[in-house]
Amino acid sequence: xxxxxxxxxxxxxxxxxxxxxxxxxxxxxxxxxxxxxxxxxxxxxxxxxxxxxxxxxxxxxxxxxxxxxxxxxxxxxxxxxxxxxxxxxxxxxxxxxxxxxxxxxxxxxxxxxxxxxxxxxxxxxxxxxxxxxxxxxxxxxxxxxxxxxxxxxxxxxxxxxxxxxxxxxxxxxxxxxxxxxxxxxxxxxxxxxxxxxxxxxxxxxxxxxxxxxxxxxxxxxxxxxxxxxxxxxxxxxxxxxxxxxxxxxxxxxxxxxxxxxxxxxxxxxxxxxxxxx
Numbered sequence: 538x539x540x541x542x543x544x545x546x547x548x549x550x551x552x553x554x555x556x557x558x559x560x561x562x563x564x565x566x567x568x569x570x571x572x573x574x575x576x577x578x579x580x581x582x583x584x585x586x587x588x589x590x591x592x593x594x595x596x597x598x599x600x601x602x603x604x605x606x607x608x609x610x611x612x613x614x615x616x617x618x619x620x621x622x623x624x625x626x627x628x629x630x631x632x633x634x635x636x637x638x639x640x641x642x643x644x645x646x647x648x649x650x651x652x653x654x655x656x657x658x659x660x661x662x663x664x665x666x667x668x669x670x671x672x673x674x675x676x677x678x679x680x681x682x683x684x685x686x687x688x689x690x691x692x693x694x695x696x697x698x699x700x701x702x703x704x705x706x707x708x709x710x711x712x713x714x715x716x717x718x719x720x721x722x723x724x725x726x727x728x729x730x731x732x733x734x735x736x737x738x739x740x741x742x743x744x745x746x747x748x749x750x751x752x753x754x755x756x757x758x759x760x761x762x763x764x765x766x767x768x769x770x771x772x773x774x775x776x777x778x779x780x781x782x783x784x785x786x787x788x789x790x791x792x793x794x795x796x797x798x799x800x801x802x803x804x805x806x807x808x809x810x811x812x813x814x
Contacts, residue, residue: 556582560591567598576602593622600635613639630656630664637671646678666692670810677803682709692810705806712798720791724784731787735794744783 560582566575579595579602586592600615613636620632633652640649653672660668673688686706693699715735724731729745732738 556586556591559585560595563595563598567602570605572602572605576606593619593624596622597632604635604639609639609642626657627661627664630660634664634667634671637675641671641674641678644678646675649675650679673810674807677806682706682713689806689810694811698809698811701809702806705802705809709799709802712795712802715791715795715798717788717791717795721784721788724787728780728783731784732790735787735791737790737794740786740790744786748780748783 559578563575563578563582566572566578576599579599582591583595583599586595596615596619600612600619603609603612603615616632616636616639620629620636623629623632633655637649637652640646640652649671653668653675656664656668669688669691673685673692676682676685676688686702689702690699693702720731720735722731723734724744727745728748729741729743732741732744
């Protein structure tokens with residue numbers, strides 16, 4: 538390959554043939570699943586391709602390689618280049634879907650939304666289903682659940698699947714009612730109560746017993762003859778630490794529980810919806 542690149546530099550007449558050979562090498566890497574070498578070789582083709590003979594094909598191929606390698610931000614840039622040199626509407630729509638996918642995977646939801654808005658109003662049936670699928674994912678990620686539900690229902694082919702989608706979104710409404718701020722306030726009122734509310738019984742009992750034990754110890758010190766100042770000076774720092782830590786922890790636990798339950802529901806939803814590709 539190095540020899541081929543040397544010939545490319547010193548033998549202009551052989552340039553087209555060498556570019557074609559280099560492109561074939563990149564294709565061979567891609568077919569073998571060696572996406573890193575494929576992307577690098579496609580880039581060499583672009584570097585020497587002064588007449589833009591291979592650019593339209595190479596942009597998308599590089600983007601696909603980078604996508605497979607999980608380099609979604611850079612992949613989106615190459616999909617963008619491929620979009621502007623694409624020669625038909627169907628391919629341009631597919632490139633927009635791929636760009637949107639890159640942004641969804643990197644949680645850049647507003648950028649994904651822009652790409653979806655760039656799609657034409659009229660699409661072939663398979664691409665129209667894909668748009669519903671992507672927009673369902675997008676609006677769910679943006680916590681705009683009514684719109685997400687509408688798009689997922691459009692993908693359900695029969696009443697049984699529609700009922701299942703409805704059921705999942707009813708469950709999602711219950712998840713939305715779980716409030717980390719409420720858990721915090723509950724544990725400020727009674728240590729451990731916010732953890733119980735979030736469903737974490739073990740940490741709820743730990744917080745309740747720790748704070749109750751410290752209060753009990755303070756009372757015992759007073760009954761044993763210690764001054765109020767001594768009891769306060771001994772117990773207060775520990776009580777403040779565990780009391781404050783308890784209600785802060787309750788908020789964190791509730792947030793994590795909410796995120797976990799929603800993530801599980803989201804996966805169920807994707808398993809329920811037929812493949813839109």
